[in-house]
Structure formats: structure tokens, C-alpha cells
Amino acid sequence: MNPLPKNYDVPAINLPLGILTKREIEIVKMAILPDKQIAWDLDISYYTVLAHLKSIRNKTGIQDGRQLVYFGMKKGLIN
Numbered sequence: 001m002n003p004l005p006k007n008y009d010v011p012a013i014n015l016p017l018g019i020l021t022k023r024e025i026e027i028v029k030m031a032i033l034p035d036k037q038i039a040w041d042l043d044i045s046y047y048t049v050l051a052h053l054k055s056i057r058n059k060t061g062i063q064d065g066r067q068l069v070y071f072g073m074k075k076g077l078i079n
Helices: 022-029 035-042 046-060 065-074
Strands: none
Touching: 022 035, 022 046, 022 065, 035 046, 046 065
16 A cells, blocks of 8 residues: 655645635635534535635645645644
């Protein structure tokens, strides 16, 4: 079995947070929660959360939730 690379293949690990909007940064901070919980906590539509996640993926190249959480941790958004 191949060991995981140190950056978990997150292409955006060196990108500045400035490429994301304030709301997208809020979504990244909450990435460990289910999408519907994020929508509830932010008082926005579930589909709006999905749209923000799509925008984050397009801007950063992040493909899945695991990579998004790792990105958030490395950027100091998730403790």
C-alpha cells in the first residue's frame, strides 16, 4: 500500500486565502461538518452551500472533503 503524500495531494496548499471570498472562507472553516449542517448554521440554502463548494473547488483544484479539511487546517482555519 502506498503511503499518503505529506500534503494529501491538495493542489491549493500554497495558494493564498485571498482567492476565496469571505463566505467561501466561512465554508472552509466549517468543512468538517455535513453540508446541510453548514447551511443550517449559516442560515443559507443547502444549494447555496453546494454552489460555494463548487466555486472553492474551481478556484483551488480541491477535489473532495478530505482535501478541503486538510487545506483549512494548513491555512489555520480549522483547529
